Amino acid sequence: MSEGEFAIIREIFAPLAANASGAFALTDDAAIVSGGDHVVTADMMVAGVHFRKSDPLDLVARKLLRVNLSDLAAKGAKPSGYILTCAWPRSAKRADIALFAEGLAADQETYRIALFGGDTTRHAAADAPLTVSATFFGAAPRQGMVRRAGATAGDDVYVSGTIGDARLGLEALEKRVKFSPADRTYFAGRYHLPEPRVTLGGALSGFASAAIDVSDGLVADAGHIAETSGCAISINAAAIPLSEQAKRWLEKQEDRAIALAFLATGGDDYEILFTASPRARRAIEMASTVSKTPVARIGSVGKGSGVTFLGPDGETIELAAGGFDHFMQG
Numbered sequence: 001m002s003e004g005e006f007a008i009i010r011e012i013f014a015p016l017a018a019n020a021s022g023a024f025a026l027t028d029d030a031a032i033v034s035g036g037d038h039v040v041t042a043d044m045m046v047a048g049v050h051f052r053k054s055d056p057l058d059l060v061a062r063k064l065l066r067v068n069l070s071d072l073a074a075k076g077a078k079p080s081g082y083i084l085t086c087a088w089p090r091s092a093k094r095a096d097i098a099l100f101a102e103g104l105a106a107d108q109e110t111y112r113i114a115l116f117g118g119d120t121t122r123h124a125a126a127d128a129p130l131t132v133s134a135t136f137f138g139a140a141p142r143q144g145m146v147r148r149a150g151a152t153a154g155d156d157v158y159v160s161g162t163i164g165d166a167r168l169g170l171e172a173l174e175k176r177v178k179f180s181p182a183d184r185t186y187f188a189g190r191y192h193l194p195e196p197r198v199t200l201g202g203a204l205s206g207f208a209s210a211a212i213d214v215s216d217g218l219v220a221d222a223g224h225i226a227e228t229s230g231c232a233i234s235i236n237a238a239a240i241p242l243s244e245q246a247k248r249w250l251e252k253q254e255d256r257a258i259a260l261a262f263l264a265t266g267g268d269d270y271e272i273l274f275t276a277s278p279r280a281r282r283a284i285e286m287a288s289t290v291s292k293t294p295v296a297r298i299g300s301v302g303k304g305s306g307v308t309f310l311g312p313d314g315e316t317i318e319l320a321a322g323g324f325d326h327f328m329q330g
Contacts, residue, residue, distance in 0.1 A: 027148060027228050039077035039138045039145050043068050047089075047129035052173065057096055059192045060132070061103030067215065068136040069111060069196035070270040074213040076146045076205030077138030079111060079198065084118035087131040092122065100132075111198065141205035151210040151229035151275040157299035158284065160197050160271040162243040163218050165190035167266025183245045190243075194270035200295070201272055203287035211274035217267040219319060222299075222307045225275065232304035233275075238312045240264060241296040257311040261319055264309065275301055 014025050043064070047053045051060050065082070072079050084104075088097065097120075108114060116137070123131075169191025171177040172184045179187065196213075204211065210229055212221045219235065226233045237260040242250065246263065253259035276284060281297075288295040299310075309317045 041071040042135040044133040057100040058103030061100045062107045065107045070213040072138040073196045073198045073201030074211045074272050076141040079138045081114040081116045083135045085133045086120045088122045143206045146208045146211040148228040151301045153303045155275040155301040159273045162241045164263025166268035197272050200291040200293040207280040208274040214269040214271045217265040232302045234308045235299040239298040
């Protein structure tokens with residue numbers, strides 16, 4: 001298919017949301033319903049696309065919850081519960097489903113959420129993959145949901161946590177890159193179990209001008225903010241926060257600029273990328289401290305459009321692709 005995922009959403013599905021003011025023409029990761037009191041988001045995961053077919057099912061379940069929680073976190077919403085739908089392969093056994101449910105139960109306790117309902121079925125085709133989806137509900141912050149739109153020229157650009165670990169985790173699991181046993185375990189854990197920044201998201205709701213969670217890749221998701229806000233974003237590669245494990249990998253790469261671009265376009269980080277006025281710097285430091293979540297200032301917002309990725313020496317790095325697009329993969 002020659003068209004990208006976001007063009008399809010914009011041209012085919014967005015007209016269906018024309019009469020829903022809280023849907024924002026499908027330009028955000030969540031919608032506001034019930035008079036602005038609730039934030040709703042949904043994500044689907046398919047075996048072989050969003051997770052490896054050999055991944056343990058309890059980890060698949062926990063990742064499904066966490067990618068949705070990450071969307072709510074970027075909106076500043078407090079999660080309450082979810083609706084679950086599953087289409088199981090014909091080969092699925094009761095023990096498989098029970099293991100999946102064990103993962104759900106573990107993270108329901110961690111994040112104090114509950115299952116509201118849903119639907120479960122089984123594929124008719126013998127080779128159809130496991131397909132799971134969750135629709136999450138959260139309470140909107142008092143200051144209102146933080147949208148993708150809202151970034152303005154002069155704003156700072158921030159990201160939480162570290163970038164690129166999940167990409168290296170997939171490389172490790174697919175045995176495309178060799179790591180020490182300890183680093184491999186770390187990267188695989190970051191791939192299987194992202195950490196949604198729920199506490200930080202709630203703390204940022206009064207200061208962030210725009211926000212999105214990093215699912216498609218840091219550069220791609222910065223591009224979503226830039227497009228929706230009608231601005232340009234510049235990212236300094238040298239300022240992107242990396243784990244000690246990723247730094248060790250980076251030191252071994254021949255071309256540092258290309259390696260940083262690799263990490264910044266990998267996706268599956270599920271950190272919060274956000275913009276804010278320079279006047280909010282102290283408040284953001286406090287939010288980082290209170291939530292015990294590292295936050296790094298990595299760039300700025302300017303006039304224009306698109307994303308500029310600046311290398312360690314200040315040079316512009318041309319990227320073949322900003323990140324993951326479901327409809328543009330080979």
